[in-house]
Amino acid sequence: MMRLGTRASTLARTQSAWVARQLVPGGEGVSDGFQLVNVSTHGDRDRTSPLTRIGGTGVFVSAVREALLAGEVDVVVHSLKDLPTTPAEGIRLAAIPVRENPADALVAREGLTGLNSIPIGGRVGTGSPRRAAQLMLARPDLEIVPIRGNIETRMAFAERGELDAVVLAAAGLLRLGLNDRIAEVFHPWQFLPAPAQGALAVEVREDLDPESPLALALSALDHAPTRFAVAAERALLRALEAGCSAPVATFAEVTGDDRLILKAGVYGRNTTIVRDIHTDETVTVASAEATGRALAEDMLAAGARDLLAEEWLA
Known part of the structure; x- marks a missing residue:
């Protein structure tokens, strides 16, 4: 029985159940079935305070990851936009399934x-x-x-x-x-979404045998164009040193000829910095991350850091 850790919200459980069904179709394959294990997070318990005041980045994922590291669950599923951009020790991002509408x-x-x-x-x-x-x-x-x-x-x-x-x-x-x-x-190129919006992240413990049935099933679930796109978006967010609740918007897409298009915006009350970039080479995770960092550096040079310090919501 595969134990899959998830937040207890209806959406989180729906997302997690979808992933589980891909890994355990009809209850066969990876194991004899799966069990969704609810994990309460700080962000779920406090539904009134602004995210910036209760922890910001990671407020919805820390408890779920702790359950994974403690061996209470075998796999965890997150909305990728909730994940901190810094890797977590002892945990591996095993799959990023095909992205739902990012808008x-x-x-x-x-x-x-x-x-x-x-x-x-x-x-x-x-x-x-x-x-x-x-x-x-x-x-x-x-x-x-x-x-x-x-x-x-x-x-x-x-x-x-x-x-x-x-x-x-x-x-x-x-x-x-x-x-x-x-x-x-709203069209995502006009009303830019959050970094990695619409994408899911499936995590396992770092020591999971890469040849195990679970690891192989997760590898098959990974969607390369989505992974490349969100790699660029999250690299930009990390280079801006901005959290998931900052006024940063970005969207990347892999074209039919395997090139990457990336657009981003940082918003202040009186100034907006919007930039875009098109790559000339076939995209890889490494090149996507480099593209995100390059666009972030351009925006920082244009004054993005000052805009990130402004508060939009009380």
């Missing part, structure tokens, strides 16, 4: 069809400084309201009419089958 999406109250349909002075909820910044650039008239909680909690603000709309990751809504709640999906 952000708007869930609106009844009668609204998208961002432009929100009345002047409308109220939009998000707990993300990155989303707040891009919303204010698109609609300076809006009131951005800080919110926390799981997908259901945040959607309810709009469904009850307390807010005109909320912005969420499209991937979570799609994974939960909530497609019909989406009023608008």
Whole structure:
């Protein structure tokens, strides 16, 4: 029986169950089946404080990783955008499955069809400084309201009419089958997502035998174009020395000829730095990371560090 560690939220369990089914189709293959093991994290227990005040990067993953290192579970699944960019000792990133839609999406109250349909002075909820910044650039008239909680909690603000709309990751809504709640999906090249948004990370202990059935199954689950894209995005985030809750947005894509396109933005209240880069060589993880670092260095030279020090949400 494979024990798979996960946060207890509906989305986390749905994501983890999807990974488990790829590894144990019909309960056969890697083992005789799987068991989802709920792990409570600090970020789940405190659903009111801004992420920057309760630990920021890693607030949703530390407890899950501790369960893995303690041998309480065999595999753990995270939303990759929640993972710190520094590797964890004793843990290996074994697979990054194919990425779900990386875009952000708007869930609106009844009668609204998208961002432009929100009345002047409308109220939009998000707990993300990155989303707040891009919303204010698109609609300076809006009131951005800080919110926390799981997908259901945040959607309810709009469904009850307390807010005109909320912005969420499209991937979570799609994974939960909530497609019909989406009023608008923002194009990821225009409304840049968080680094690695829509991607999953599957981790195991570093000492797992690479020839074991589990390791081989995880290797088959890994999706190279997704791994290359998120390698560039996360390398940029790390080079900027910014956490997962910083006003940093980036999106990378592998083209049909195996080249990489990367675009990123760092947002301040009065200044925005947006850059993009296209690679000329066939992409590898190493070249993707180098591309991310190079773009970050360009943005730092343009003043990104000062923008990262600004606070968007109280």
